[in-house]
Amino acid sequence: MEKIIEIENLTKSYGKFKAIDDLSIYVEKGKIFGLLGPNGSGKSTTINCILSLLNFEKGSIKIFGKEMQPNCYNIKSKIGVVFQDVAVFDELTVYENINYFCGLYIKNKKKREQYVEDAIKLTGLGEFKKFRPKQLSGGLLRRLNIACGIAHKPELIFLDEPTVAVDPQSRNSILEGIKELNKNGATIVYTTHYMEEVEQLCNRIAILDKGKVIALGTKEALKELTTMGEKITVEAPNLKKAIVSELKTMENIIDVKYEDATLFVTYKKGEDNLEKMISFLKENNVKYTKIFSELPTLNDVFLELTGKQLRD
Amino acid sequence: MFKHLFMNKMKILLKNKAMLFWSLIFPFVLGTFFQLALGNVGEAFEMEVIPVAVVDNQYYQEDKILKEVISSLSKENENQLFNTVYVDESEAQKLLDNEEIDGYILLKEDNNPQMIVKTNGINQTIIKSVLDEYYQMSNATTQMINYNPEILYNGVLETLYEEKNYITDDSNENIDFSINYFFTLIAMTCLYGSLIGLEVIKDCEANLSKKGARMCMAPVNKFKMILAGLLAGYVIQLVALALLFLYLIFVFNINFGNQILPTVVLAMVGCLAGTSLGTFVGVSNRKSEGFKIGILISVTMTCCFFSGMMGVIDIKVFFDETFPLLAKINPVNIITDGLYSLFAYDNLDVYYNCLARISIFSLVLITLSFMFIRRKKYDSI
Incomplete structure (x- = not known):
């Protein structure tokens, strides 16, 4: 070209x-x-x-x-x-x-x-x-x-x-x-x-x-440059701290955050992350109103490469 | 391409209200103001015959010279200064009290004429000046005769009173010094061309505006672009100046003299000086446009002030004498002097000097501006 x-x-x-x-x-x-x-x-x-x-x-x-x-x-x-x-x-x-x-x-x-x-x-x-x-x-x-x-x-x-x-x-x-x-x-x-x-x-x-x-x-x-594979967001009010702590110990997870009644879980590349999350919530009797998965964005790439957001 | 640039810049400048105000409206308003304020100045100073009284007593009758002087100044002709009545002292006082006379002259035994007035004013000052001069001259004459009586016979005394004028006045017979205000007004209008120069250059330099950056990206020679813009601005400024001339001449009957061609040439070079000043201020620094406009207006008005525009002509005389070098490079002063010389003198020596100075002023600024403009890339934009 x-x-x-x-x-x-x-x-x-x-x-x-x-x-x-x-x-x-x-x-x-x-x-x-x-x-x-x-x-x-x-x-x-x-x-x-x-x-x-x-x-x-x-x-x-x-x-x-x-x-x-x-x-x-x-x-x-x-x-x-x-x-x-x-x-x-x-x-x-x-x-x-x-x-x-x-x-x-x-x-x-x-x-x-x-x-x-x-x-x-x-x-x-x-x-x-x-x-x-x-x-x-x-x-x-x-x-x-x-x-x-x-x-x-x-x-x-x-x-x-x-x-x-x-x-x-x-x-x-x-x-x-x-x-x-x-x-x-x-x-x-x-x-x-x-x-x-x-x-x-x-x-x-x-x-x-x-x-x-x-x-x-x-x-x-x-x-492809990012290690992150998927980001799952769960709207779950009244989530216990113990559950958040337990999530952090699970396999394939990079980061877990619980802010404003919303759970943000960042996964490494891999399959069935959403399915595993749903199973985990069910097992622990966690009630949630919404759950969705997102693939990494260029902002995530920038965040991982520089440690800051694109719009900072 | 040149036509495209020229015509569009004309259109842009003619629709720029700020430019039009400073180049066209403001000089018209100021000219009208000058005419309203100064139009009757000449008439106000026309000499009026002053009503006076002389106390007709023994001492006055004995002073033949004073009698001759008063009589001469009271003769009914074009030089008549006094309208004199000869009365006794009480009648004179009565006339003064009734404001029928501006003052009366009283001579006593010391032969020193006294002036009795009720108020102060121009007429009273004139009467006093006449008496002072008479007193000095009569004293000088008396002393000279006492020292050498022969002067009564050898003609020396005649030379003392003889008035000789060694300066021939070949100038315009109807000089009105308020005309200087209109000359400074013309000069100011020329200098306001600087605002157009600034506006044009701002749109041609990438480091001065985003429009300039866009223009610099066009496949057009930068100098052609600038020249077309400045020419459009220059033409507009010349038209504004021509309209101002016509307005002052035909509406207010201002007399700019008869030397039309030299006046036009000086006005054209004056406008060039204005445009080049604006171009130089525009390219020489990266301050904001508002700051630059402020600088140009301040510089122009300061130059006008020291050229005698805002008040008394004494400012100009003071500045010319105290700071001769600055006066010689003050563009408003140069144009004003040039126009005045065309109006008042019968030769063009002063005019050519002024024309040369304003041309050099323009040339220096154009050269300096060129040194900035010739840059092809910028350190920052």
Whole structure:
């Protein structure tokens, strides 16, 4: 598979603080690559270095097989960027904003008009063409931000936390739009600290912490990194301490917690954990209102690798 | 591409209410205020004939020189200063009490004319000045005659009273010093172009705004982008300035002199100075936009203050004399002086000097801004 982005040993510091530490990743053509990490892990800095906006001390970055420089206009013309903060002109309408940014890439007026309409359709802004940004809700504003970044139909799109502070409806619309862009052939680099989005969208994922890649691969491969196999939750009021203590001594169990009348049991990889738990509760005459099992998430992977939650 | 950038930046700037306020509305409001406050200043100082009385007693009748002076100043012509009545002392006091006269002149045995007034005012000051001067001159003459009586015959005495003016006034005959306020207003409007310069540059630099980062990612030469934006801003500023000129000339009949082309050239370079100042402040630091706008407005208004805008012209004179170097690089002062020289002098020496200084001011700021803009990557954004 052709590599669209190749980064080797990238290091970037702000004074004594190392924002990116010897980072090496690649992104394959036509894929959605996820950069997952908590706030301050170096996701945005990585993107800004790739885009040649930021200086860096060490490493090399190639896009479309060529070293990226600020004056590489032929490379830039194939790239679309959606920054984390909304970057549109308050003085222009939705249509005018998209047309303006698209016009920086597409000179042909007729072609541009079509592209602008396509971007409006993709982001669901049809009803708001004549609205000014200040008249839009937070979710619609995010969609406008995306439309401005992708209207020129780029081959490579960087989306830096595009769903931050967005309502669920707009979030779904944005995620569907991203899938559509990818289906149309665009390669996408997607940064977020929402693991659900990465799991839903990305083919390959790099988990970042303190500027370092701590895990890299498909979501299935990443989940293999954790020793945890299953997490069983039981809503059981008035559970005796002795039962919790007994559970801790059982085979295949990693951790047991009892908080707010709910029992959380973490198991190692293995079979029949749920069945064994139900049997145990029955044997000990424990009354429960709900019981369910969950497979490990990327947050569990992150927790196990770093000792902290993704959103800490 | 240049057209796309230029036209859209025009549209963006023309819809930016804050920019329009400072570049267009504020100078209009200030100009109107100046006209309302200063429009009648010239008329207020038009000299009126002062009603006075002279106590017609023995001492006055004996003082031929004073009689001649009073008579001369009371003659009905364009230079008439006094409207004089000759009465006895009690009648003079009565006229003064009835406020029919501003004061009366009384001569006693010491030949020192006294002025009797009821209140203080400009007219009373004028009467006193006339009497003081008369007293000094008559004393000097008496002493000179006592020392050398020949001066009565050899013409020396005539030279003492002869008034010679060694300065030829080739200037505009109708100079009204309140015009300086309008010159500073024009200069201020030029400098407010700095706000447009700041607005334009902010949207072109990745480390100044997210819009700047997005613009930097476009496959467009950065200098072309900045040039198109600044040109759009410059054109808007020139139009705002032209509208202000037209408003002042046709609505308030302000006379800016007859040298239209040099005035236009100075205004154009002045706007360039404003735009380059805003560009420099924009690119040279990463403080917030509000802070930078505050800096630009403060700098502009301070420059205006030291150019004599906010009150008395004495501030400008004081600043020019005390801090000559700062006065020479104060852009508002330079433009004001340039416009004044076109209005008041018949040669262009001062104008060219001002034009050169404001051009250098612009050039220095453009060069400094260029050094910041030419960076291709940033340490942080």
